[in-house]
Amino acid sequence: MALDYRKCAEEIAANIGGGANVISAAHCATRLRLVIADNSKVNKKALENVDGVKGMFESNGQLQLIIGTGTVNKVFDEFISVTGVQAGTKDDVKAAAAAKQPIWKQMLKTIGDVFVPILPAIVASGLMMGLVEALAKIPGLGFGGSDWFAFLDTVANTAFAYLPVIVAVSAARVFGGNIFLGAVIGLLMIHSAFLNGWNVANTEAINSFFGVTDGIIPKWHLIGNLVTIQRSGYQGHVIPVIIAVFIMCKLEKWLHKHVPEMIDLFVTPLTTVLVTAFATLWIVGPIFSMLETWVLAGAKILVRNPLGACAMGALYPATVVMGLHHMYNVIEAGMLAESGLNTWMPIASAANFAQFGACLAVGLKVRNQKTKSVAIPSSLSAALGITEPAIFGVNMRFFKPFVAGMIGGAVGSLVAAILGFGATAYGVTGIPGYLTVSNPLQYTIVLAIAGGIAFALTWFFWKEETEEGAEPVKAAPAPEVKAEPEIVVPEKTVISCSAGEIKAPVKGKVVSYTEIPDETFAQGILGEGVGIWPEEEVVRAPYDGTISSVAESKHAVGITGPEDMEVLIHVGVDTVNMNGDGFEVLVKDGDEVKLGQPLIKFDRQKIKAAGHPDIVVTLLTNSDDYEDVTINTDN
């Protein structure tokens, strides 16, 4: 019996005093969360009886309506269209949670959030580009001049050449703006009216592109010499694009709030794009082009001696992050013209190969399957010299691997500078670099040192964190079990004592064990703990432990945890009488379980139909053995 989402949304709206009474609306996996202006207009009795609303309560100033997984989003969409309320994003909630972290961590997390969804595109391109360019460098093969090369190279570098567009779309999604406006900003930054960002230091390219002779990129003089825009694009850039889209999204949201609805559709996007374009090209752009000039000048000085090379090896990945590494080929070309030996390439190679080592270590060590599946191909791409997927998708996100890579790169570069070898061409690093280096043996030593150090440091110092925010992540495959259990790490601690913490096995309203509608439980005969009125139908492990008991009637499970804590999770009261109908046990006696791993699935409708309360009883059965057992309830 499918729920009529529209009708449900309309009835909800009618019983809360209409859209005008809603300050903000958002939803989580199961609940519609509303912030209401005037609570007296809310008809709670009627709300509870709305078809599709399974329950309601108020918490933290929010009116929360329990609607259910897979349904709540549809009701929410209808609710938004019925009421015209501006949708609050989960980002707002996330931002509130993230606001506690230091700013640099927030920034790294943001870059990671932007990059993770686009990884398939750049990992594929990175690998293809590495292979194609390597093939092209093989002497005597003639591949570099073939049509196949031209075709494959075009396919391979598409994602990188137009990276700003992909980044902009993803960033708009992360920052909660319109993704199409985000795309416009991304496209603008690589518009064909601008000089390709890869060529900003290339005098010849500048002269031929603009038809000038002085090698200076012309500017648009908008207000004399006061406000000018340099006509260069942002190919290969990442950070300026994210900044631009961030500005855009802030602006767009502000305008949506303040522009009268009648003219919102044309005023808001128009103003958003125009102001963002102006701010980006006038302010953000020049800052980066200044940085580029400085980095280039600094790099030229640094590489003259081994210590400088060492510093450059450390800083190199940071310049990749800033998108400033694209002008380095100018240095390389200069070196080749001067002495025929490109001593820059071993530094770049050491730095890149160190990121490969760090990324590989993450890939081999991490247990989260999703991270693993990103880290392994990203590391391969980095080994071929294309480090963006590894840096943005993996190393920077976890940060320690990135630092490990910087250290590896520094040591590798130092060794390379002391050995004094170089390359006879430019454009490739990593493994394809063998095709151009003057001394393959020394090159091997440098790669081994850089990659090895980064790998070892990452391996020993980086630990996998469980990500906050409880996104479903896959756990490492448990032995013998066919499917990987989906681990969702619970946030709420319901019981704590000297032995440790016990997390909530299900989401829902937590009450003291004394309030459980059953005498035996309420008296604490089975131990102290809590009851949880569930909002979902999966019981999860409240800590890492071992299954010590599974009821034959499938409705209860015991888990032994740290310091011999024994927790009994009993779904519903008197549900033993249901003889397992409506329950599915996912573990067996003696199984090792991880915090958040699903243990029992249960059907709330069936429990209710059988006439039992569906409260999930969670008790520390040997609470007598511990001191200071405290329970945290929602009251």
Place this chain on the structure above:
Amino acid sequence: MKEFKYTITDPIGIHARPAGVLAKLAKSFEGATVFLTKGETTVKASQLMKLMNLGVKAGDEVTIRVEGGDEEAAAAALETFFKENL
């Protein structure tokens, strides 16, 4: 050592709640350890999880053994408990 046998009549058997009560009771005898045997498995009756794990159901015969302390009194109290509750 004092022991007795009992055949469970309660249809649910020794599940969570009765097990909890039994474990509590078993812990209450000073100096005594209470064991419960079903078939070939013996567990301490004070250990709730182990007790539940036996999966004792109606019709099962269990053996209850008391060791140490006031065995007589403990066994008597336990027997009463079983007759009244299980």
